[in-house]
Amino acid sequence: MKTLGSDTVINLKQLKIACKDCRLSEICLPKDLEQAEMKKLDNIVGRGHPLSRDEVLYHQGDKLHSLFAIHSGSLRSFTVTQDGTEQTLGFYLPGELVGLDGLESTSHSCTTVALETTSVCELPFHRLQSLCTDLPGLQSQMMRLLGKELSSDHDVLLLLGTRTVEERLATFLLSLSKRFSERGFSATEFNLSMSRHDISNFLGVAVETISRQFSNFDKEEILQVKHRNVKILNMEKLQQIVTPCQKSDHKRDNDIDLAAVH
Amino acid sequence: MKTLGSDTVINLKQLKIACKDCRLSEICLPKDLEQAEMKKLDNIVGRGHPLSRDEVLYHQGDKLHSLFAIHSGSLRSFTVTQDGTEQTLGFYLPGELVGLDGLESTSHSCTTVALETTSVCELPFHRLQSLCTDLPGLQSQMMRLLGKELSSDHDVLLLLGTRTVEERLATFLLSLSKRFSERGFSATEFNLSMSRHDISNFLGVAVETISRQFSNFDKEEILQVKHRNVKILNMEKLQQIVTPCQKSDHKRDNDIDLAAVH
DNA sequence: CGCCGCTTTGAAGGCCTTCAATTGATGTGG
DNA sequence: CCACATCAATTGAAGGCCTTCAAAGCGGCG
Secondary structure (H helix, E strand, C coil): CCCCCCCHHHHHHHHCCCHHHCCCCCCCCCCCCCHHHHHHHHHHCECCCCECCCCEEECCCCECCEEEEEEECCEEEEEECCCCCEEEEEEECCCCEECCCCCCCCECCCEEEECCCEEEEEEEHHHHHHHHHHCHHHHHHHHHHHHHHHHHHHHHHHHHHHCCHHHHHHHHHHHHHHHHHHCCCCCCEEECCCCHHHHHHHHCCCHHHHHHHHHHHHHCCCEEEECCEEEECCHHHHHHHHCCCCCCCCCCCCCCCCCCCC | CCCCCCCHHHHHHHHCCCHHHCCCCCCCCCCCCCHHHHHHHHHHCECCCCECCCCEEECCCCECCEEEEEEECCEEEEEECCCCCEEEEEEECCCCEECCCCCCCCECCCEEEECCCEEEEEEEHHHHHHHHHHCHHHHHHHHHHHHHHHHHHHHHHHHHHHCCHHHHHHHHHHHHHHHHHHCCCCCCEEECCCCHHHHHHHCCCCHHHHHHHHHHHHHCCCEEEECCEEEECCHHHHHHHHCCCCCCCCCCCCCCCCCCCC
16 A cells, blocks of 8 residues: 655545446446446546545536546535525436536536545546547446436435435435445445435534434434434335335326327 | 507517517527527517416427517426326526426426417427527527526525425525526515425425415515515515525535546 | 315314523533 | 633534424416
């Protein structure tokens, strides 16, 4: 293992891992790209020093220079309004792409900070866009990831619009569990990199309410919570909370569709 | 004016308006495209018969065939969960693009219905994607619209996460007002194409609560509400509700950023 | 005209928030 | 190494905003 020294920057540059050697390539941007294509993508990827906890990747209002794929660690995105209210928009894990906000106005509409020591792969936006023109597969993949971001936001809208605290927290934990397991980590035990404040802000409730709900889950032996360490003891029950009562006799409202346009 | 007859389909096809002749081209997908590019886009655009009220454009779960640009009328998108809960995700006006959900899994994650008689321009997805490879300007524009959709979702997240009913409804009405005026309609008087139920569901509150808030605004002489007709009497006050108290002394929390990666 | 669905209004109750205080974790300096 | 300061998290109690239940208006449409 190299020790940190005056030539740290050079060392880190040498440490850059090619997409083809990265174990995240199956869930990250280069997914389904051919070797030659992946190499082209690799050529535009930059890597700086890792972000430390609370360090800002980009600020709300910053010009959009690059998108970022997370290599390790985790990030939190949030907006701050004129009156100082903060809303957490999402948490990001390795293999996920951040910076997609800001595609509209070419400047970022939210701030993204590291929740822990985090290293990211930088994708200069204009070069990425050119590359998308060359590689239709990459373009599809970009679209796919944008669609994923939209779906994820829709899920949160549903959560904030119609769910109780119990359901919100359960959904949140199951989402983390799933994403951890997709990345080869345990689905039942993990450490939260975000604070209670972050979680409560994301889920649109007060910190105290989240704390109480953690305690409830603990009492009911659904979870075993020790600060930021979470063990899921009863996965089934957690899933039941998220899907309360599957009305099988449910009928779609606007089921008319007699003649669609296509 | 032509009358509807047995050759309706042909007539409607003849009625198709080229992008260059459409007054929405400045806010719609072809924005900033050159004449020749616009023509290429035009070639893939299809137009069926107009949707009538409550008619479904596409269903949750449907394969993604096309994106749709609204020519006239308005649409509502919503998801239905297993237990039958419905969450409205957004309302769409002329010049806006729908169907972007479903870019991830290639099948739609929500249902979109017409709120009134609505005509849409159909953009076959695969042809659109190929065209994006040919026309970098169109690709940028697609990205821009996707980014806009993301920003819009983030705004709603903020609304649902931290705002009172008063603020939610005010924000909603101001958003409509702005969009109507961008389309050449009055910013202060308009007819809502969506029901109170739709609005309340979108804003994550009970129908009764929305109804009460409309009444409050009416009493306070901020609005004049008659069923679905809304007149904004006091635009300033409405904006004050949305931006309660601009703390000018507000300081950013995580303002560290000593050394960004780029 | 009369029915039906949407909207409005009223009243009671509940879930979550806010305020307040305690406990626990973390980190620093003596 | 421990005391102390600081911040995060937990727990309790009171209050408020919104929901739910209920019923009456009001419009649209056959």
